[in-house]
Amino acid sequence: MFLAGPVLWAFHASFTNAALTGRNARNPGWIGFDNYARLLSDPMLPLSLGLTVLFVGGSAILGQNLLGLTLAVLMRRARRTVAAVVGTAVVAAWVLPEIVAAFAAYAYFSRDGTLNQLLGGLGLGQTDWLYSFPMVAILLANIWRGTAFSMLVYRAALNDIPGEVTEAALMDGAGGWQRLAFISIPMIRGSIVTNLMLITLQTLAVFTLIWVMTAGGPANASTTLPVLAYLEAFKFGDIGYGTAVASVLILIGVVFGAAYVRLLRESKP
Amino acid sequence: MRRALNFTSLIAAAGLVLTACSPAAPEAETKTLKVVYQKTDSFTALDTLFQSAKQEFEAANHGVTVALEPIQANDDDYGTKLALALRSPSTAPDVFYEDTFKVRSDVDAGYLLKLDSHLEGWEDWDTFDAGAKAAGLGDDGGTYAVPLGTDTRGIWYNKKVLAAAGVSVPWEPRTWQDILDTARKIKASDASVVPFNMYAGTATGEGTVMQSFYELLYGTESELYDADAKKWVVGAPGFTDSLAFLKTLYDEKLAVSPAEALDANVWKKIFGEWLPQGKMGATVEGSYAPSFWQKGGSYEWAGYGQDMGVAAFPTQNGQAPGGVSMSGGWTLAVGAETKNPDLAFEFLATALNQKNSLAFNIASSQIAVRKDVAADTGYQAANPFVKDVSELVAVTHYRPATADYPRISAAVQEASEAVITGAKSPEQAAADYDTAVKGIVGEAKTVTK
Numbered sequence: 001m002f003l004a005g006p007v008l009w010a011f012h013a014s015f016t017n018a019a020l021t022g023r024n025a026r027n028p029g030w031i032g033f034d035n036y037a038r039l040l041s042d043p044m045l046p047l048s049l050g051l052t053v054l055f056v057g058g059s060a061i062l063g064q065n066l067l068g069l070t071l072a073v074l075m076r077r078a079r080r081t082v083a084a085v086v087g088t089a090v091v092a093a094w095v096l097p098e099i100v101a102a103f104a105a106y107a108y109f110s111r112d113g114t115l116n117q118l119l120g121g122l123g124l125g126q127t128d129w130l131y132s133f134p135m136v137a138i139l140l141a142n143i144w145r146g147t148a149f150s151m152l153v154y155r156a157a158l159n160d161i162p163g164e165v166t167e168a169a170l171m172d173g174a175g176g177w178q179r180l181a182f183i184s185i186p187m188i189r190g191s192i193v194t195n196l197m198l199i200t201l202q203t204l205a206v207f208t209l210i211w212v213m214t215a216g217g218p219a220n221a222s223t224t225l226p227v228l229a230y231l232e233a234f235k236f237g238d239i240g241y242g243t244a245v246a247s248v249l250i251l252i253g254v255v256f257g258a259a260y261v262r263l264l265r266e267s268k269p
Numbered sequence: 270m271r272r273a274l275n276f277t278s279l280i281a282a283a284g285l286v287l288t289a290c291s292p293a294a295p296e297a298e299t300k301t302l303k304v305v306y307q308k309t310d311s312f313t314a315l316d317t318l319f320q321s322a323k324q325e326f327e328a329a330n331h332g333v334t335v336a337l338e339p340i341q342a343n344d345d346d347y348g349t350k351l352a353l354a355l356r357s358p359s360t361a362p363d364v365f366y367e368d369t370f371k372v373r374s375d376v377d378a379g380y381l382l383k384l385d386s387h388l389e390g391w392e393d394w395d396t397f398d399a400g401a402k403a404a405g406l407g408d409d410g411g412t413y414a415v416p417l418g419t420d421t422r423g424i425w426y427n428k429k430v431l432a433a434a435g436v437s438v439p440w441e442p443r444t445w446q447d448i449l450d451t452a453r454k455i456k457a458s459d460a461s462v463v464p465f466n467m468y469a470g471t472a473t474g475e476g477t478v479m480q481s482f483y484e485l486l487y488g489t490e491s492e493l494y495d496a497d498a499k500k501w502v503v504g505a506p507g508f509t510d511s512l513a514f515l516k517t518l519y520d521e522k523l524a525v526s527p528a529e530a531l532d533a534n535v536w537k538k539i540f541g542e543w544l545p546q547g548k549m550g551a552t553v554e555g556s557y558a559p560s561f562w563q564k565g566g567s568y569e570w571a572g573y574g575q576d577m578g579v580a581a582f583p584t585q586n587g588q589a590p591g592g593v594s595m596s597g598g599w600t601l602a603v604g605a606e607t608k609n610p611d612l613a614f615e616f617l618a619t620a621l622n623q624k625n626s627l628a629f630n631i632a633s634s635q636i637a638v639r640k641d642v643a644a645d646t647g648y649q650a651a652n653p654f655v656k657d658v659s660e661l662v663a664v665t666h667y668r669p670a671t672a673d674y675p676r677i678s679a680a681v682q683e684a685s686e687a688v689i690t691g692a693k694s695p696e697q698a699a700a701d702y703d704t705a706v707k708g709i710v711g712e713a714k715t716v717t718k
Contacts, residue, residue: 020352021371022672025378111528131528217471218531219686234349236676 007250014244020237028240035244044220044228048245052204052224052252054135055142060203063143065196068150072158073180075151087151094148102212105141106130109213134214134222141209146202150195157191158184190264197260204253225249300609301334302616305354306366307347308339311537311567314560314632315366321628322620329619333612338362343533345474355380358606363613364620367602369404372414374672375602376407382603383411387614393622393639400662401638405600414600415621418635421594421661422480424580425558426551427544434458434550441580443587445485445514452523455550463543466524466552469515470686472533477682479595479668480553485511487666488584488593491718493677494669500716501677503703510585512688512695519689527689541568544577553582556658560634563652579657581664594661597668598635636662673710680705 014035018028039045071090075083093101108114109129116126129137161184169183185192207226210216216223216231223231225245233242304323308316316339323335340350348371354360355375367375375381384405388394397416405414428438434455442448452464467481486493491507494500502508518524529535536554540561543549545568560566562573581592601620603613619625623641630637631651636659637643649655668674684702687693693701707715 019378019672020349020356021378021380022374023377025352025356025380111532128528131531215472215533217686218527219683219690219692235345236679237352237672238676 010243010246010250013240014247016240018239018243020234020239022237024240031240035241038241039244039248044223047220048223048225048228051135051222052249055139055206055224056200056203058135059139059142060146060199061196063139064146064150064199064203065192067143067147068152068195069154069192071147071151072154073184075155076158090151091148093145096145098145098208099212101145102141102209105137105144105209106213109137109141130214131218134218138210138213138222141213142203142206145209146199149202150199153191153195154188157188161187193260193264197257197264200256200260201253204249204256225252299332299334300612301336302364302609302613303336303338303362304364304616305338305340305351305362307344308341309343311561312633314629317632318620318625318629322616322625325625326616326619330612330615335616343474344368352380355604361604361606363604363607363609364617365602365604366417367414367600369414369416369598369600370668370670370674372405372600372602373408373670374674376409376413377672379605381407381413382605382607382610382613383407383413384415384603384614385411387610388412388415391614391618393618396623396639396641398638398640398643401598404598404667405602414602415617416598416600416638417621417626418630418633418638419596419598419662420556420636421596421658421665422484422553422555422582423594423658423661424551424582425544425554426578426580427547427549427576428578429576430455430459430462430547430550439578439580440551442583443591444583445488445585447583449517449523452518452550453521456521456523462548462550463525464523464550465518466539466549467515467518468530468535468553469519469524469682469689470527470531471679471682472531473535474533474682475597475678476536477685478678479597480555481515482511482681482685483595483666483668484553484582484593485514485585487595488582488588490585490588493681494671495716495718496669498716500714501673501706501710502718503706503715504717505699507585508702509695509699512684512698515685516688516695520691527691530689531686537568545570545573547576556636556654556661557634559652559654560632563634565632574653577654579654581661590664592661592664594665595668596662596665598638676709677706680709 013028015030015032016028017024017031017034019025071086075086078086096104106113111128111130113129115129120126127133165183165187166179169179174182205226206224207230210222210224210227211230214222216227226249229242229245229249231242232245233239304319306315306319316337319337323337326335327333340347342350348368351365351367352375354362355378361380367381372381401416401419402412404416404419405412407413424442426440431438431440431451435458436451436454440451442451448465455462455464468477469481470477483493486507489507489510491505492502495502519527519530524530525535529538539549539552539554540558544552545562559573561568562570582594584591584593601617603610603617607613621639623639626637626639627642627645627648629635630642631648634652637648642648668678680702683705684698687698687701688695
């Protein structure tokens with residue numbers, strides 16, 4: 001009840017015209033599928049859906065996942081001190097509360113921010129990152145923030161591979177790439193799928209980071225589904241419509257979750 | 270059997286605990302009034318007002334505690350937080366700070382207590398300006414909120430920057446063309462100066478419409494809302510003209526860069542850096558501007574009285590009445606679900622008495638709505654611009670405060686953003702706005718003018 005309650009409430013509200021103020025705040029009425037019909041014809045939906053896919057695909061499935069795996073593999077070979085320093089730096093971004101990380105990322109990418117100062121120092125032109133390339137900025141920020149999780153999962157998984165297996169492969173003359181492709185990755189397949197599921201669901205729900213950095217702008221160029229749901233429900237006071245957007249988001253999460261769970265089952269020998 | 274016994278005893282224990290938690294009978298003569306309002310780094314005048322009202326009120330009413338609960342947020346977020354608190358009787362405040370343009374929709378929502386019977390017995394009510402009283406009216410004609418002050422909007426210009434470009438001061442633009450001519454002159458004489466800024470885009474929120482777009486639109490032959498027919502205007506030529514004017518300002522780099530305009534904090538730079546440092550010629554801003562520069566303000570600037578000037582924003586071609594201003598302002602209201610309506614109103618009356626109103630109007634550079642405050646010499650001498658901005662009341666307009674308004678306002682802001690970023694032409698953006706309005710209120714509630 002504790003877990004399902006808010007979800008069920010949101011789902012119920014999405015069929016009403018509940019509002020933050022005005023007549024409908026007092027007596028929300030049942031309006032059936034009106035909110036969903038309106039959502040389907042809303043030009044914001046395809047835009048927002050596309051941006052959400054880009055954000056999840058770019059920053060979680062590709063960015064965090066691949067970077068995390070690469071770091072985990074490299075750290076096994078690196079010297080102990082190097083591995084410790086890199087590990088601390090990566091985990092530091094993850095340890096920060098989301099709001100602090102978001103402000104740090106804002107300060108880094110903003111007009112007078114660190115990145116522009118570095119570029120200026122190198123004699124390169126300055127760019128208004130949050131204005132000209134808002135998606136690039138939030139993708140990089142989310143990769144920076146979330147890679148530690150994937151890295152930790154993969155390090156643990158790689159450590160679990162029995163030494164004999166790797167040794168046997170070495171005896172058979174397998175090179176570094178071959179060992180990774182034919183031994184390590186198949187053996188940690190379960191961890192990969194679990195990790196993908198967790199970071200996908202986590203990234204689908206990212207709100208604070210985007211809100212602080214761009215607030216969905218400029219001209220809605222970074223309005224992902226969570227930002228859209230917030231704008232509709234709280235800025236425009238249309239709670240019914242906002243929860244309809246949120247319900248779509250939940251649905252996407254469920255679809256992704258189901259797909260991964262299926263993959264996980266298949267990956268079991 | 271043993272398991273059943275355990276289960277029963279568990280329920281009994283739970284019952285005991287729950288009874289212990291349930292509220293005891295209220296102790297005699299201890300009542301608490303919850304007061305919710307906005308406080309930010311640059312806006313502490315209201316906090317000062319309530320602190321002083323709390324002392325006065327608690328001294329006069331023994332056994333009553335006033336719990337002040339300031340919300341630290343900008344206007345948009347404050348509105349959201351307040352609305353969320355008002356949704357449930359258990360979190361709703363007894364007295365709160367309410368934006369005039371939300372009064373009607375919050376009355377519709379049943380959040381505000383009707384004050385008519387209380388106001389009858391309050392002698393101070395007669396000293397309130399009749400026009401300002403209208404800000405607290407609900408659709409049924411009853412009064413639901415009492416105004417704290419009002420404001421107007423005009424052009425704030427830096428005399429030194431204008432004089433350096435060879436523009437004679439006092440500057441009194443008569444038409445939109447006058448503004449462009451002067452701005453181009455400033456640009457030509459010093460390219461590093463921002464000649465004439467007007468807000469645009471969604472980041473500055475209501476600032477974009479109140480301190481920029483409506484000054485343009487209400488100076489054309491068009492309007493936003495037909496108040497008599499209660500319909501929203503679409504297809505208005507004045508709407509396109511206003512967008513085109515913003516486009517000219519931004520395309521010719523007479524205003525700040527679009528990237529700067531889309532930063533929600535741009536106004537802090539205008540008040541804190543560009544105007545005081547002579548890096549901006551003029552901007553359209555509210556009558557409250559001196560509150561930032563005066564002693565104790567967030568951007569103290571000793572020379573603002575000499576360096577700055579105020580002009581009315583002109584109409585498009587100089588047509589009557591020769592100027593445009595927009596007014597808003599804030600009120601105090603009593604929660605509909607309050608358990609102590611009499612005490613709550615009494616606190617509201619204390620907070621708005623002559624002494625407290627005077628101090629608040631001076632500290633936040635508000636235009637007084639109490640006649641006894643407006644006549645006070647201390648108020649008139651509070652800053653050099655009190656007379657100038659008070660005169661703008663004659664040409665001022667109010668927002669159509671319906672429940673649909675926030676969404677319409679957002680559509681206007683989006684149109685301006687699309688134009689200054691070059692994403693759409695003014696004609697395209699205006700057409701998209703028309704479509705958006707029809708989608709928001711339904712085709713039947715629009716009118717083509």
